[in-house]
Amino acid sequence: MDTRRLELGLRWKGVVERAGITHQTLLQLRKGQAVADFTVSRVEQALEWAPGSIARIMEGGDPHPTSSDASAEDEGEDRLDGPIADLLDDGESLTWWQTPLGRTYRLESATPGYAVEAGFGANEQPEDVIDDLRQLLESTLAQAEVLAKRRSGGRRARRP
Incomplete structure (x- = not known):
């Protein structure tokens, strides 16, 4: 998440604002603690990742860009x-x-x-x-x- 935040030129405050969540909730997610699925979805949107990207990271995989980003790069x-x-x-x-x-x-x-x-x-x-x-x-x-x-x-x- 930190790498993506930097790629987007955001501070953590910007991620919080884009996602519409609190700093505490974001900190819980970054530590791997349980948060609501809706919250995870909002953070993925804020980081311009496809749904399921954070779950892939927690399983040791890589996030995916949003489908619009992927199609623009692919095509x-x-x-x-x-x-x-x-x-x-x-x-x-x-x-x-x-x-x-x-x-x-x-x-x-x-x-x-x-x-x-x-x-x-x-x-x-x-x-x-x-x-x-x-x-x-x-x-x-x-x-x-x-x-x-x-x-x-x-x-x-x-x-x-």
């Missing part, structure tokens, strides 16, 4: 792939597509395997969002580095 509808080479650094690529809430932009890093997506208003253009996406990407890369360090240092054998 390439309303998806614009531009060369915006003058605005991008070497190795970066930017794609965007229309959603009911505006446009979603995806910035892929020169570092293989890293990308961020965030929703922006319908009137915001690529040149307006690239710096914001870069800041989000830098934060994501820093978090990945911290996790990698924690994992490499946290697996030492304990002495009896």
Whole structure:
């Protein structure tokens, strides 16, 4: 959920507002505690996931995008792939597509395997969002580095 929240450019407060729930209820769900099915459905909608995505996560699987997002990606509808080479650094690529809430932009890093997506208003253009996406990407890369360090240092054998 945290990754998706960041991809959408939301704070937890934004997820709460979109879902129409309390912070406490969201915290219960994030901890894996039981909440009403209606609540789960509202959070899935707020995160733009298909129904059942949170259950799949709890079972160790991956969430699915909403059917409109999936069809747009599968069919390439309303998806614009531009060369915006003058605005991008070497190795970066930017794609965007229309959603009911505006446009979603995806910035892929020169570092293989890293990308961020965030929703922006319908009137915001690529040149307006690239710096914001870069800041989000830098934060994501820093978090990945911290996790990698924690994992490499946290697996030492304990002495009896």
